[in-house]
Structure formats: structure tokens, C-alpha cells
Amino acid sequence: MDVNLDGLFRFNDSYDYDDDYTYKDDDPESQSGEDVWIPLVYSAVLILGLFGNGLLLVTLALKKRAWRTSDTFMLHMSVADVLLLVTLPLWAAQATRSCGWCIGLTLCRISAVIFKVNFFCGIFLLAIICLDRYLWLVHAKQLYSHKKPTLVHLSCLSVWVIALLLTVPEWLFMALERHPWKEERTQCVLSLYPADKRLASRLPHHVLSAVAVIVIGFSCATPWLQRPAKTLRKRVVTLILVGVFSLCWIPYNIALVADTFSGAGNTSDGLSGLPQRTSLTVTAALGCIHACLRPLLYFALSGDFRKWTLAALSCVIAEPKGSVWELGVGDDASLEQSPETEELKQIASVEQQVQSKIST
Known part of the structure; x- marks a missing residue:
């Protein structure tokens, strides 16, 4: 049997094998998981956070005649949360758009600054509240x-002011860079490749965060050890607020410390720092979730806040006494009700009883 192979050997066109083995970035199966879960998480946080903090601000506006010290602190915390919530659509858009961060360097820096301000406002105000208690x-x-x-x-x-001063590195070093493996995308990142520069810029963050954690921990633990039966309700509310804040933000700070003191991220392509950047992205999303949790905690823990909230929703005027947050900050309890005075009274009564028995 004759086989004609002339046509096979006469075919001289070159074939580009690279086309078959080139990684197709627009393949749906190759999309990163961040493209899906980041927009979902941020969308849910945005909706719940704006609704909850909106009710909180309305409640504060309704009770402005009965304003208390705790209300002032809650107002500032809520404003910081609202500012963070407004930036979430920008971070979600970075994960979903084919171009990545497409809205300029200015908004990149502003969003990073607000993220950091939210953290420091939250932890510093909690430290002040715990110290006062x-x-x-x-x-x-x-x-x-x-x-x-x-x-x-x-x-x-x-x-x-302190929180804004701590955002100087974000103003100076936030940059738009190409994605490590999706070069058509840009991403808003903190460009700190040299280890010494990274450490110098983040050292104030780590030091002040540690100081605030020490103040909060000492202020919360000492009253429980010395006076476990006094003002239990207000201390439980404070501890829950501190605990939820810690669960949301401690993972991010641990990831930030690991990234600061690791040798990754020193190359311009960023490939060696991908694990650190992924952990920072995940833990930053967890920190943002806290912006929608605080109003839910107030509603669950404070009966007066529930009354004010329900009154605001039903357009009814309510008149609860004192602060609706049950934190006890700045409450002008008389010295006669102070723990120290109560102990002095007990000692005096015991001495009187002893003297009366001796005299009789």
C-alpha cells in the first residue's frame, strides 16, 4: 500500500505553541477568590453598617437635650465607622474591575488614610473609656x-489629630502598582519595599497600638480582680465592646507585624510578598466588618438604646434617663456612692459596733 507523505513534509508553516500554553487571565475559572468574596463581604458590611450607624446618629440627634459623656464618645466612633464604610465600594471595585484600581492615586491615599484613622480612633477611644472606668x-x-x-x-x-498624624506614611507611600500576575490590573498598595523603610514607617503604629492594648487590658482586668461585684452591668458592656473590637482588629495587626518584620516584599514584582499581602487583605476585611457590628451590640446590650431606636423608627419621642450606652463614662455619681466611700462607711460602722460593745 502506497502512502503519500508529500503533503505532510511540504507543510512549512511554523506553529506558535505558546498560544496554547499561555495563561488566560480572563478565564472565569482562573479568577482569584478575592474577586468574589471581597465585594460580597463589603456590600453586606456597607448595607448593615450604614443602616445601623444611621440609626445611631438619629438616636443621638433625638436625645441631644439629654446628652451625656458616653454619647460624645459614641458619636466619634460612629463618625469614624461611617467614613470607613463610604470607602468600601472603592475597595470592592478594585477586586471586581478588570483594570483594578482605576480611580486615581488621590482616592487611593484617602481610602488608606480613612482605614487607618478608623482603627486608631476606635482603639484610642476605647482606651480612654476603659481608663475612666x-x-x-x-x-x-x-x-x-x-x-x-x-x-x-x-x-x-x-x-x-493623633490618628491623622499616624497616617503620614499612607500619604507619602501609597502607590498604584501592577498586579503581580495580572499585569493589566493596578492595585492600591503601600509601596515599602526596603525593610528599613517599612519598619520606620510602621513602628509608631505598632508601638501605640501596643500601648493602647496594655491600657485597655489593665483597665479592664484590675476592677474585676479588686471589685468583682461592683457595677457589673456597665463592665460587661465595656468588656463585650472591647472583645469584639479585639477579635476584628487583632488579626490585622498580627499580619501587619509579620509583614513588617519579614523579608518579603523587597522585590519590585511583589511575588515574594504574596502570602503577606493576602493575609493583610483578609484581615483588613475582618477589621472593616467591625464598622457594622457596634450598633448591633448597642441594640443587643442596652435596653435604653433599644427604646430610643424603636422610638426613632416609629417617630415617637422617648425620654430615657442618662446615657443610652450604659458605659458609665463621666456619670456624675456622687462620692457617697463611690466604692471607696462605701468601704469607709463599712469600716466606720464596724468600729462603731465594736466601740458600743466595749462600752457596754
């Missing part, structure tokens, strides 16, 4: 009083 429960002293609100406003203003 510690001084009252242990030493019968108060930092704040609703009759003298100037110090409260100055403290909150100082927290905002």
Missing part, C-alpha cells in the same frame, strides 16, 4: 463630667 471603680475618681464637656471634646479632638 478603672479610675472610678478603683480610685473613685473621674476623668470626665457631663457638666464640663470641654475636656471630653478636647480628648476626642486629640484622638483625631
